[in-house]
Amino acid sequence: MPEQVTITITITVPATAGVATSAVRRGPPPPPRPAGKPPRTPEPLDRLRARAAPRRTPMPLERLRTLAAPRRTPEPLETLRARAGPRRTREPLETLRARARAAATGGRQGAGGRPRAAAPRRAPGRHAAGAGGGDEAGAGREVRPPAPGGVPAAPNRCELRGRVLQARPSPAFPERWELRLEILESRPLHGPNFARPGQVVDAYVVRPTRPIREGTVIVAEAEFVGDQRGGRFQLFDPAEAPDG
Numbered sequence: 692m693p694e695q696v697t698i699t700i701t702i703t704v705p706a707t708a709g710v711a712t713s714a715v716r717r718g719p720p721p722p723p724r725p726a727g728k729p730p731r732t733p734e735p736l737d738r739l740r741a742r743a744a745p746r747r748t749p750m751p752l753e754r755l756r757t758l759a760a761p762r763r764t765p766e767p768l769e770t771l772r773a774r775a776g777p778r779r780t781r782e783p784l785e786t787l788r789a790r791a792r793a794a795a796t797g798g799r800q801g802a803g804g805r806p807r808a809a810a811p812r813r814a815p816g817r818h819a820a821g822a823g824g825g826d827e828a829g830a831g832r833e834v835r836p837p838a839p840g841g842v843p844a845a846p847n848r849c850e851l852r853g854r855v856l857q858a859r860p861s862p863a864f865p866e867r868w869e870l871r872l873e874i875l876e877s878r879p880l881h882g883p884n885f886a887r888p889g890q891v892v893d894a895y896v897v898r899p900t901r902p903i904r905e906g907t908v909i910v911a912e913a914e915f916v917g918d919q920r921g922g923r924f925q926l927f928d929p930a931e932a933p934d935g
Contacts, residue, residue, distance in 0.1 A: 842918050847882030851875075851924075852910045852932060853892075858903045861895065868903060870894040870926070875908065885915035886924065893923040901930055908932040 750758075853872035861867035872894050877886035886892070894913065896903065903909065911929035916922050 844885065844915050844917055844919075844922065845882055847885060848880040848912060848914050849877050849884045849886050850880055850910070851877040851886045851913050852908065854908050855903060855905050856891065858905050866898050868896045868899055870896065870903065872909075872924070880912065885922075886913060894926050895923060896926045896929060900928065903929060908934075 851872075851874055853874045855870060856873055857869075857871035859869055861869045870893070872892050874886050874888050874890050874892060876888055877884060908931065909926075909929045910932045911926040913924040913926050915924055
């Protein structure tokens with residue numbers, strides 16, 4: 692029987708540069724990083740949203756001109772004081788008290804702040820207007836035309852009998868005749884009666900249909916037009932009294 696022979700061969704391979712024995716890299720090598728530049732960090736979400744906001748709308752030209760206008764220079768203090776004028780000096784307490792007393796007494800004050808005596812009231816016959824006109828008649832007293840600013844008399848109508856002292860055309864109103872009457876009798880028709888016997892009053896007639904002569908006695912319906920300080924009567928269709 693042949694004899695068996697065992698032969699052992701050992702092969703040694705040297706390691707080459709750039710080749711790892713433990714692992715093999717596939718694909719091209721990565722590009723080299725620049726020296727001194729750190730890797731880029733991702734931006735926060737709020738910053739990205741702010742950057743994606745719409746752009747600002749340009750301002751109108753008039754607005755830009757207003758903003759570009761020069762600001763007003765403040766005026767000096769002396770100029771402001773001169774424009775405001777002098778300050779009002781406070782009045783003494785006694786002057787204020789005297790003025791208050793004058794207002795409370797209706798402004799009737801004499802020298803030294805003393806209140807004046809109240810003016811005596813006029814007789815009811817001097818004023819034709821009023822609530823009832825008064826029962827006392829002032830013989831020969833004159834009823835003057837009303838002054839502005841009074842309270843008009845209430846609606847009234849009466850029948851009167853009077854003597855014509857004067858009759859003439861009105862210089863202001865061509866269609867009127869102005870009369871001066873001495874009231875002899877009166878009778879109320881409705882409303883208060885302002886015609887008192889014995890009074891001398893002013894009256895007028897609009898477009899008289901009959902001639903009116905001085906010295907005659909006439910009868911007519913009349914309405915008082917005026918206020919509490921005086922007035923005149925408007926006569927309606929005056930005629931001479933049959934027994935005048």
